[in-house]
Amino acid sequence: MSFDLAVWFAPAEVTATEAKARYDQIVDAEPGDVKHPQVAAFYRELTVRYPELVDDFENSPWAAGLDLTEAAVVMPITSPHAEVARFVLALARRHGLVAYDPQSGEVHNPGVLTLTSADGSRAENPDAATIRTTLQRLSVTNWHAVLERGDAYVQVGQGQHAGASEGHYALEHRDGSPDRHYRTDVPSREDVATAFLAFATHDDTWRARFEWRKLDF
Template sequence: MSYDLAVWDGDRPADDLAAAAEFKQLYDRYVGSPDRVEPTARIAAYVRALLDRYPDIGTDAGEDSPWSTGPLLNEARGPLVYFPMVWRRSEEVSAWAAGLAGEHGLNCYDPQDNRLRTPAGAAWRFELTSTRGRALRDPDGELVRRELVRLSADNHYAVLKRVDGWYIQAAYGTWAGTRPGWYVLERRDGGPEKHFRAEVVNVDEVVRAFVAFLEDDPTIAVRFPWHPYVV
């Protein structure tokens, strides 16, 4: 017997009844349909975060995994992932998975209890800061671009941090240990062993990297010349 959770991208439902109705609509449209829809970037990023802690069953790393099916990404359709876990570990794992959904700005619904598991009103998901200027919360791509094109010898770094601690940052020129006029990108995907660095020649590449991070675009890992970085 499994314990299931539904996590989806969208506005927060008004209450548990509204969440139940929205889950049914999403389930009928995406899970109940014979036509498979690829998961959205935010849902795929959430599933990757689940697997960072508990790898897929059937793999060497997933020997102690709580999931009841695998690959877990196969349970993601469009803006929804509906996934099962073993019942005996459901209290611990469902609480963590619901909290992780909140950190990713997603909704988590528990069909066993017919209730929404994510708390109302996470204050923010992303925060952009720079050498000069106040912190900007949940910026859009255009605001990110406007801040980054101002990087200079006097305004030499910018950081885009996600609420779960992941981040990408950029620094300019010799201050960052690179050639004059170049930029250094760094990103950290969780723990210190997932810290990467790249050097790029123009600010357009910096903007593309920050927007990819903002949009949970998985291609960020291959679109730039990253190499492992130890501080």
């Protein structure tokens, strides 16, 4: 079993309908060398981490060779290698590229504010009410939520899964690379909401409200 992910450059956000139409054009296009600079940089970094399939079918995450056009890359990923999909999505964001999952129809636009939680819910560019509602749904089973924009995010976890003490929330934020990842424990959901809402509006003053410790990975 395998699934595809496609990555390309778009000058503006694309809808699911637009992404499907663009994907159909890509798979019907004549193959060629990648020429768009951002897509080319994505492809170089991708294949340093996961080289093109040659003959090592057992260990490669690719079900077949990567499909390349002048401004797009389509990747057939074998099902046991879900971590590759996460790497692809993060790499696409870093290079300012659209990532599209043709199986689910899900579009990942770069720079878009995305809110997700453990129960599988996902919202793009959520308003304050949506953010608060998502945080109110935190529970023992729906134990974390993440608000991300590009390589930066703020996230919250509760309970033993997050290593949070009883009655507290584990609040974390990352500014790009793993060496800029910080954590603090806060006693109230309102503290969490303050951080999430400020992050959503590009207000960095919330960081000074808490005492952070750097996490090493």
